[in-house]
Amino acid sequence: MPQRDQLEVDVLFVGAGPASLAGAMLLAQRARDAGRPLEILVIEKGGEIGNHAFSGAVLDPRALDELVPDWRDDAQSPVDAPVGGDQLWFLTQGGKIKAPVTPPMMNNHGNYVTSLQRIVTWLAARAERSGAQVFPAFPGQELLWEGERVVGVRTGDKGRDKDGQPKSNYEPGADILAKIVILGEGPRGTLAKQAIAKLDLDAQSEPQVYATGVKELWQCPAGTLQAGNVIHTLGYPNDFDTFGGGWIYSMSSDILDIGFVTGLDAKDPTMDPHNQLQRFKLHPAVRPMLEGAKLLRYGAKAIPEGGLWAMPRGYADGLLLIGDSGGFLNGMRLKGIHLAMKSGMLAAETAWEALQAERFDAAQLAAYRTTFERSWAFDELRGARNFHQGFNGGLVAGMLNVGLGMVTGGRGFGIADKLPGEAGYLRMEKRGYRPKESPRAAIDNVVTFDKLTDVYKSGTMHEEDQPCHLLIADTNVCRDRCTVEYGNPCGYFCPAAVYEPLFEKTNRHVEGRLQINFTNCVHCKTCDIADPYQIITWVPPQGGEGPVYTGM
Numbered sequence: 177m178p179q180r181d182q183l184e185v186d187v188l189f190v191g192a193g194p195a196s197l198a199g200a201m202l203l204a205q206r207a208r209d210a211g212r213p214l215e216i217l218v219i220e221k222g223g224e225i226g227n228h229a230f231s232g233a234v235l236d237p238r239a240l241d242e243l244v245p246d247w248r249d250d251a252q253s254p255v256d257a258p259v260g261g262d263q264l265w266f267l268t269q270g271g272k273i274k275a276p277v278t279p280p281m282m283n284n285h286g287n288y289v290t291s292l293q294r295i296v297t298w299l300a301a302r303a304e305r306s307g308a309q310v311f312p313a314f315p316g317q318e319l320l321w322e323g324e325r326v327v328g329v330r331t332g333d334k335g336r337d338k339d340g341q342p343k344s345n346y347e348p349g350a351d352i353l354a355k356i357v358i359l360g361e362g363p364r365g366t367l368a369k370q371a372i373a374k375l376d377l378d379a380q381s382e383p384q385v386y387a388t389g390v391k392e393l394w395q396c397p398a399g400t401l402q403a404g405n406v407i408h409t410l411g412y413p414n415d416f417d418t419f420g421g422g423w424i425y426s427m428s429s430d431i432l433d434i435g436f437v438t439g440l441d442a443k444d445p446t447m448d449p450h451n452q453l454q455r456f457k458l459h460p461a462v463r464p465m466l467e468g469a470k471l472l473r474y475g476a477k478a479i480p481e482g483g484l485w486a487m488p489r490g491y492a493d494g495l496l497l498i499g500d501s502g503g504f505l506n507g508m509r510l511k512g513i514h515l516a517m518k519s520g521m522l523a524a525e526t527a528w529e530a531l532q533a534e535r536f537d538a539a540q541l542a543a544y545r546t547t548f549e550r551s552w553a554f555d556e557l558r559g560a561r562n563f564h565q566g567f568n569g570g571l572v573a574g575m576l577n578v579g580l581g582m583v584t585g586g587r588g589f590g591i592a593d594k595l596p597g598e599a600g601y602l603r604m605e606k607r608g609y610r611p612k613e614s615p616r617a618a619i620d621n622v623v624t625f626d627k628l629t630d631v632y633k634s635g636t637m638h639e640e641d642q643p644c645h646l647l648i649a650d651t652n653v654c655r656d657r658c659t660v661e662y663g664n665p666c667g668y669f670c671p672a673a674v675y676e677p678l679f680e681k682t683n684r685h686v687e688g689r690l691q692i693n694f695t696n697c698v699h700c701k702t703c704d705i706a707d708p709y710q711i712i713t714w715v716p717p718q719g720g721e722g723p724v725y726t727g728m
């Protein structure tokens with residue numbers, strides 16, 4: 177057994193996203209104001225803070241206004257530009273219909289176009305100034321338990337070879353013990369998944385449903401963009417059965433942020449989020465915006481779309497779930513940063529009370545849910561509580577359901593308070609060996625790029641000689657069942673060409689293997705979510721590796 181360093185803190189946040197950093201900053205301020213020294217630590221798997229921060233992003237500043245009321249006076253402002261123009265388009269194959277007015281839920285008046293990497297870098301500096309510590313390159317690998325109580329986190333080892341054997345630079349991960357562990361690891365967090373499964377934290381919730389957002393940044397010719405212009409789209413290239421839509425945001429310095437969301441509850445096993453973005457860029461209403469422009473960056477990330485009904489119980493003994501890990505995202509507004517920050521702040525208040533009372537059991541930490549239910553974040557999510565479920569009947573049904581929700585305060589079809597949800601992977605249709613592919617974008621290396629070219633633009637990097645961080649419980653399932661039932665959808669849904677199904681069906685059986693190019697991985701978690709057999713588990717690779725999302 178390796179000798180592991182042990183570290184004790186009062187509160188440990190896992191994942192340096194907006195939720196954890198807002199929470200750590202607020203808790204540090206409470207401790208400082210009360211004159212009570214507290215050890216508050218934020219650990220992050222990325223090599224630098226912000227490297228793995230990925231979002232659209234249009235920021236609703238409500239939580240930021242509460243946390244840092246004078247943030248607009250900061251010369252290092254975390255936002256890029258206030259939203260000016262705000263449009264919603266419905267795209268047909270060859271044309272567009274512009275909504276005469278932007279529906280209230282899509283109205284971005286008072287919001288800001290920005291980069292999440294910029295926000296978290298700014299928040300991390302503030303959290304550290306307030307007294308919290310922030311450690312990059314420290315992935316949370318597993319939860320430490322005493323019975324059913326979380327007592328800490330083991331961070332990942334470094335320097336193991338591909339067979340798991342220690343190399344000359346081997347460093348075992350540390351055990352970080354904490355009175356409260358707060359998980360803000362993003363969607364489908366490794367530790368959150370462990371806790372939800374062990375403690376049945378989703379027993380009372382609807383299944384979480386996800387989409388994958390794929391995005392590129394483009395440098396446009398000087399003077400061609402009006403920073404703050406926001407366009408959202410519905411329709412093409414998605415068919416009427418598939419949830420999703422596009423975004424086009426104009427940022428300062430003539431940078432165009434263009435992305436596409438594809439539901440991971442698509443029926444088509446060949447649905448490919450990267451391909452959908454390439455097709456979106458070729459639409460006649462979109463392509464002219466990329467004239468003379470140059471691709472700068474690429475990235476992808478899963479988005480928890482299930483809303484209020486799909487939130488797992490966010491507290492347990494010694495544990496709180498925040499941000500995307502806790503389901504704090506409003507799919508109807510395509511916004512989660514403000515809700516993530518608010519959840520971190522509510523968790524900080526809960527932790528502060530628990531530290532005063534010196535009690536860290538679930539009954540004490542249940543105050544997190546109570547204060548959430550009294551907050552604007554709950555009111556906002558309640559108004560959108562049946563949003564995603566309406567799209568289970570397709571795009572038209574989904575839009576009708578949205579309209580109904582707007583006049584009934586969030587009720588769904590049949591004026592139901594709660595529409596049932598369904599895990600996305602269950603909706604994938606078995607279409608057999610090599611199913612007919614959904615249309616593919618022609619790759620021209622000018623406007624459209626293949627996955628490997630885009631992966632290069634993500635800056636992702638993993639050392640080859642380490643254990644593969646994509647754990648497949650039984651690769652016989654990939655060969656013997658998935659090939660003939662679904663046609664190996666991992667070869668489509670992964671936006672980084674990690675999975676290469678090298679299978680051939682002979683008269684009698686299937687031969688070949690699944691090649692896993694794990695060094696390409698951009699940490700989006702799509703495979704862990706969308707695999708129809710649920711046998712893929714994403715775990716963090718060596719600390720400090722993965723994408724580098726500068727400006728994303």
Ligand code: SF4
Binds near residue numbers: 646669
């Ligand atoms: Fe995303 Fe999984 Fe592909 Fe990595 S391997 S890029 S987590 S789908």
